[in-house]
Amino acid sequence: MAFLTGTLRQGRIGTGWRTLSELRVEPAAEPRLTVAEVDTALDTVSRLSGSGSAARHAEVLSTLLAGATKAEQDFLFRLLTGELRQGALEGVMVEAIASAASVPSEAVRRAFMLSGRLPSTASAALRGGVAALAEFRLELGRPVRPMLASPAESLAGAVAELGAVLVEYKMDGARIQVHKSGDEVRVFTRTLRDITAHVGDLTELVRALPCTSAVLDGETLALTDDGRPRPFQETMSRFGSTREEQVKALLLRPYFFDCLHLDGADLLDAPLRERNAALRGVAGEYLMPGTLEPEDPEPILAASLETGHEGVVVKALDSPYAAGRRGKAWLKVKPVHTLDLVVLAAEWGHGRRTGYLSNLHLGARDPDGGPPIMVGKTFKGLTDELLAWQTREFPLIESHRDDWTVHLRPELVVEIELDGVQTSTRYQGGVALRFARVLRYRPDKDAAEADTIDAVRAMLRG
Incomplete structure (x- = not known):
């Protein structure tokens, strides 16, 4: 299950592209390698440390690859380098588990939410069916997979679709889930990573909340002196730092918007109206700004944007x-950002996109007349028709290629929808796109009419 979703059961094991590319191992002629043997080898690698570990590391991997066919070597290479994109996302695998174990997909989905781990969820479903899945409960100290919001076309449309609603600020912060049990506090990210050791300011704040036990969902962000949000990556930088000077310079402010447990009572299945009432009794000044059943939600959206935030969630x-987003009970409303950018290159796809040119390299126009300046990549939004069209047309304007990428003459313009941009040292222009997706190609525009790097930089908040 872990392999199919492109992850390792052991987490990071210190094996990257360079390590693997230096191993020259002839593939096996016939398939004989088992999943269990691969997992055992990765277990061994993950435990290696100290003097001589690098040589032993290479030895174990070489032995593993020697037992793999060419196709299996390719799979392992992409799995170990984080490049396995074969389409088996978590949503697909939830349905696959339900089918394999002959259990309702809703039972699998709920168990996955509570366990936070797809492999353990699959094991329970195959071992004991619905009864084993039902054994998963909310546990203090074990993070719950977060509920997400889907995009809405408009604020009025979102309110009309959902009926009685709560309208809250949509902040460009980092998602957090806090667990309090007495004086013990744990803080987790959206990906369920435990960051407690890096956010002492948050743990002290949560420890002081007026309750004995709680699980709260929310956002945290670093603020400027005038209370406006700092860039997203500045907030994220705190999650990996324990340096006292950085902690003091970037204090984190939480904004809680949901309560999943309070003083012994689990609230996951309670309606939001009840969960929000519980939250208001405990979050105090750290409650996410918003209004219950507003007569006119537009002022809430305007106030959120005016104070530097992204929009609202209905x-x-x-x-x-x-x-997850299933059911669309939460809808996010944000101003739509689009840019017209130049297609610089495309990478060959994986999985169901094998044989198609997929992942686009995107560039902004240099107003001084130089070549386009790369600002990001995306494969999102590409339909089957566009993939086929790209694969057919891109070689006609190819400048050169390597094993993975076809580079193009800067002629095509594509309209990209994005959440915003952030500063980045990865690209020459110093900025990178956030959550970019293809809307359409613009045959009515040439590269001289694409948006400039100055226009992209102007989208930086603050």
Whole structure:
């Protein structure tokens, strides 16, 4: 299950592209390698340390690859380098588990939300069916997979679709989930990573909340002196630092918007109206700004944007807490950002996109007349028709290629929808796109009419 979703059961094991590319191992002629043997080898690698570990590391991997066919070597290479994109995302695998174990997909989805780990969820489903899945409960100290919001076309449309709603600020912060049990506090990210050791300011704040036990969902962000949000990456930089000077310079401010447990009572299945009432009794000044059943939601959106935030989230008051976007009980409303950018290159796809040119390299126009300046990549939004068209047309304007990428003459313009931009040292222009997706190609525009790097930089908040 872990392999199919492109992850390792052991987490990071210190094996990257350079390590693997230096191993020259002839593939096996016939398939004989088992999943268990691969997992055992990765276990061995993950435990290696100290003097001589690098040589032993290479030896174990060489032995593993020697037992793999050419196709299996390719799979392992992409799995170990984080480049396995074969289409088996978590949503697909939830349905696959349900089918394999002959259990309702909703039972799998709920168990996955509570366990936070797809492999353990699959094991329970195959071992004991619905009864084993039902054994998963909310546990203090074990993070719950977060509920997410889906995009809405408009604020009025979101309110009309959901009926009785709560309208809250949508902040460009980092998602956090805090667990309090007495004086013990744990803080987790959206990906369920434990960052407690890096956010002492948050743990002290949560420890002082007026409750004995709680699980709260929210956002945290670093603020400027005038209370406006700092760039997203500055907030994220705190999650990996324990340096006292950085902690003091970038204090984190939480904004809680949901309560999943309070003083012994689990609230996951309670309607949002009830969860919000519990939250208001405990979050105090750290409550996410918003209004229950507003007569006019437009002023809330305007106030959010005016104070430097992204927009609003509209939430159905009768909805329970459910991981993922399924059901669309939460809808996010943000001003749409688009840019017209130049296609610089495309990478060959993986999985169901094998044989197609997929992942686009995107560039902004240099106003001084130089070549386009790269600002990001995306494969999102590409339909089957566009993939086929790209694969057919891109070689006609190819400048050169390597094993993975076809580089193009800077002629094509594509319209890209994005959440915003952030500063980045990865690209020459110093900025990178956030959550970019293809809307359409612009045959009515040539590269001289693409947006400039100055226009991209102007989208930086603050």
